[in-house]
Amino acid sequence: MDNVRAELDRLIQRTNSDYAGLSRLLGRNSAYIQQFIKRGTPRKLDDEDRRTLAAFFGVDEQVLGGPPPATKHGMVEVPVLDVRASAGYGAIAESENRQTCFGFDERWLKKLTPSRSSSLSIVTVTGDSMEPTLSDGDEVLVDASDHASRLRDGIYALRSEDTLVVKRVALKPGGRQITIGSDNPAYPTWSDVDRGSVHIVGRVIWFGRAL
Known part of the structure; x- marks a missing residue:
């Protein structure tokens, strides 16, 4: 558990986050994260708190x-989070609790990504800024x-503060600056963005759509 505390503290420093802000993200008192890291209280993170922090920092829950991820009869369970990722001007991610799970065939999933399933989650897209690639209501695998x-x-x-968005990212020559854009030309594009100023939650690798 000491390794968990050290890793959490490293993630906080790397992303210029703060103890009080993360505590509020979890709906806890402002000293909660500091007490966990510095005093060892609580002994371990609550499951939902751990899930929310892992999604915020873009790391495996492990x-x-x-x-370790659960498998049933060759199926891997990927959590569907109770949060919407805006394909518009931004959605407030007030909650990132597990809503349900979606099962993927383990062999099929390995062809899609070599990442461990604990790195994967599904969120729902809202808005039309990524039309025609992604539509309102699509579920994306991140x-x-x-x-x-x-x-x-x-x-x-x-992620920007409490806002979660899905956008197309393109690296500029040199790799230090990126362009953040929408597939729908009716929405703006941001050029010459310092990549260090953007919190990348994860890459969208698959989507599902109801017909």
């Missing part, structure tokens, strides 16, 4: 003390292990 350190051209879930 990094923060989570269990790989949280495929984020800033492996950034390349593609569609990503991004």
Whole structure:
């Protein structure tokens, strides 16, 4: 558990987050995260708290003390989070609790991504800024292990404070600046963005749509 506390503290420092802000994100008192890291109280993170922190930092739950992913009859369970990722001007991510699970065939999933299933989650898209690629109501599979350190051209879930959005990211020559855009030309594009100023939650690697 000491390794979990050390890793959480490292993630906080790396992302310029703060103890009080993360505590509020979890709906806890402002000293909760500091007490967990510095005093060892509570002994371990609550399951929902761990899940929310893992999604916020874009890491495997196992990094923060989570269990290995569950498999049933060759099926891997991927959590569907109770949060919507805006394909518009931004959605407030007030809750990131597990809503339900979606089962993927383990062999099929390995062809899609080499990442561990604990890095994966599904969120629902709202808005039309990513039309025609993604539509309002689509469910997207986000790989949280495929984020800033492996950034390349593609569609990503991004976070700005409490806002979660799905946008297309393109690297500019040199790799330090990126363009963040929408597939729908009616929406703006942000050029020459310092990649270090953007919190990349994970890469969108699959989507599902009701007909």
